[in-house]
Amino acid sequence: MKQGPFNPAGLKQQSYYNHGVLRVGQPVFLTGQVAWDAEGEVVGKDDIEAQARKIWENIGLALAALGVGPEAVVKLNTYALSRETIPALHSAREAFFAGHDLPASTFVVVAGLADPALLAEIDVTLILPLD
Helix, strand or coil: CCCEEECCCCCCCCCCCCCEEECCCEEEECCCECCECCCCCECCCCCHHHHHHHHHHHHHHHHHHCCCCHHHEEEEEEEECCHHHHHHHHHHHHHHCCCCCCCEEEEEECCCCCCCCCCEEEEEEEEECCC
16 A cells, blocks of 8 residues: 555645545554643743644654654644634644645634633644554
């Protein structure tokens, strides 16, 4: 089976995600990442661009701890307080995945998150390559 993006004919074709990503390896499911620093303080209160950058920084730290990069990510679920956050979230995501295939992605507007100062949360599924 060919690995990489999966975009079957008949489904909407777009540039900001792939319908699926085929990878062989061990799946890993990260806890939803938010704009908390190492001390649990919210970075960028009331600033979705700062929060989006911090979320992707945190995801990058988790991936690095596993010895992989953006290429390992196959699925994202993004939870945000409003649709108005989409441009900032997309911009930060595109910067993170620059030069890599975009994963499958879901965006959901929610009433709130664990900390009322948080504007978005992203959970990531990745596949660790087989040794």
